[in-house]
Amino acid sequence: MKFGYARVSTDDQSLDLQREALQAAGCDRIFEDHGISGADFSRPGLSEVLKTLSPGDTLIVWKLDRLGRSLLDLVETIDALAARKIEFYSLTESIDTRSPGGRLIFHIMAALAEFERSLIGERTRAGMKAARAKGHHLGRPPALSESQRLEAVLAIRSMGETVNSVAEKYNVHPRTIRRLLGKAPGGAHYPTTIHPLG
Template identity: 45%
Template structure:
């Protein structure tokens, strides 16, 4: 009878240490961690390994319910599978456990809120992108070279300089020079 933990961060830049510390304080013996994996995915390498590792009498612990998943149906399916296998579940931060009717009811409500939060973020992002597009703004990284520098790159390249030399003059990479020259070739073709 062991307490096994699962932690997840959505991007590789995020640090799961807060989750790991909380799980350790909760007495977790082993932790599986997914890095850079969305909670909307039903199959995640470490979650799958964690679920396969759990045995009857064990308890799966997560820092917060939304670490297990952002889709209510998926979360409830995982919990049902654990229950059928005789494995308990515990969300450390929310204090939710599958023991008792109230715990299972709260689990359902909290997983619905996790999905609502995710759906609201997606909705806001789409609305923001649509508003920006309507105002003529385009997302993405800013151009390294403006029109003047791009013209200068063409001149320098035409004069016989290598792309690497042009890049040094304009303070950009050789690949950037090639990209701008290729853009010109596509426009004239």
């Protein structure tokens, strides 16, 4: 069977052009997303058609950008269809995985997507390296400041408070406090007792 998928990004756009093209292509059923951008992760119509497709079926779209949010996303979606023995056809670009020419174009797209993926990886690694060189902390900010971490450890080791009570006091998970009972930043042990001043 042939299944069509149509999408427009805003409520004031019409699906008529896509519907007519998909009907002319012989689609037995058309699934739609209306007023949903390609960047939106929740596309009910697309999810429904992907669940409906069976081996031997063909998914048809009016244009490639109706299916994928990016080249990477598009290639991954078509790859997933191929793994399920489902063909893909884009009317505007005349990409039909049922034909040798269509498969060739898709393989070129896949190569470009892999190249883009490697470039993104290189840029990410370079950015992280530059951030570390400048002394910037990567990842989520710590849940507690250095003084709070010290206070929490001393409360448990010197004052006999429980991990859970200290975690509740600082509004963090007990796991966070348990990690503090290991070592201080830089590898030094947190003190186990409070030394009197003077």
